Amino acid sequence: MTWRLMSAFDSLNQSPFDILVVDDSHASLKLLVSILGKAGYRVCPANSGELALRSVQAKLPSLILLDIKMPGLDGYEVCMRLKADEKTRSIPVVFTSALDNEADHVKGFEVGGEIRHGHHP
Structure with a gap:
């Protein structure tokens, strides 16, 4: 996941790349921050949808790497x-989730994100 994701966005020529990682799971957040940080990206962690919106x-x-299932504002609502918002609408949002059904994919696309399933540690 990490290699394909980073390769896909390296062409933007923004180095170091700023990535907001949003996940209510401490273990998932820590893992993603560690992997991306070691790869040279500047990473901002957020453990809730509310904190993510304030960070942005x-x-x-x-x-933005965004978990779907979170208490409070879920990933769909955040997206x-x-x-x-005109200021934030052009930021790519990739949902990181273990959800793997067609309805989740459709909803993710409808709200403006992209779903990468099977990547939730």
Whole structure:
């Protein structure tokens, strides 16, 4: 996952790349931050949808990795709010989730994100 994801966005020529990682699982958040940080990316962790939205307002990331299932604001709602805001709508959002059914994929695309399944540690 990490290699394909990083390769896909390396062409943007933004180095080091700013990535906001959003996940309510401490283990998942820690793992993604570690992997991406070691690869040379600047990573901002957020453990909730609310914190993610505040983080984005403080500093625009180049990419957002967003868990879907979280208490409070779930990933779909966070993505909808980001895509509704002219300032943040162009930020790519990749959902990181173990969810693997067609309805989740459709909903992810409908709110403006892309789903990468099977990547949730």
